[in-house]
Ligand SMILES: O=P(O)(O)OC[C@H]1O[C@H](OP(=O)(O)OP(=O)(O)O)[C@H](O)[C@@H]1O
Ligand code: HPA
């Protein structure tokens with residue numbers, strides 16, 4: 001698994017430091033608002049778990065599964081809801097937790113869905129931002145690291161469902177997906 005990684009971009013420690021910072025900012029900004037923190041499965045599962053441990057105010061959590069990449073390094077352009085939320089977002093301050101914003105299609109779709117369901121406010125926390133690939137103009141309110149135009153894996157991020165369990169984030173060797 002490690003042999004398929006060309007370069008480690010962020011170590012486990014660097015990610016933990018950043019997640020702690022993000023948690024502190026969210027704790028400060030959402031004091032008294034009991035936010036509904038939404039994990040966008042599957043990619044955000046590790047980030048979500050680490051982030052909520054760094055948030056010190058009361059909150060609720062829920063999960064939504066969406067997918068558009070499948071076994072490819074490019075978005076199919078079609079975002080599918082695979083599992084929907086259990087808790088209603090109506091009148092709630094929601095925080096969408098994403099591992100990565102790449103084309104922006106997943107996030108723009110989710111924001112649209114949550115707006116139509118009358119969330120009171122929608123805030124985005126994304127650990128990684130890959131602006132080079134953006135096709136929809138949007139940004140995260142809380143952002144971890146801005147990364148180069150390369151397909152990355154680890155810390156929840158996959159290629160064809162593999163590599164999610166790497167504790168760090170690295171660039172996948174192009175030969176892994178180019179044949
Ligand atoms: O900005 P975008 O181009 O839409 O890319 C970002 C999305 O793509 C990945 O999900 P994916 O569809 O691979 O599902 P997964 O989380 O189950 O891996 C990632 O976890 C984000 O949700
Ligand atoms: O670079 C990426 N890696 C893994 N999954 C992704 N989904 C969008 N971009 C990426």
Ligand SMILES: [Mg+2]
Pocket residue numbers: 043069070157158159
């Ligand atoms: Mg994926």
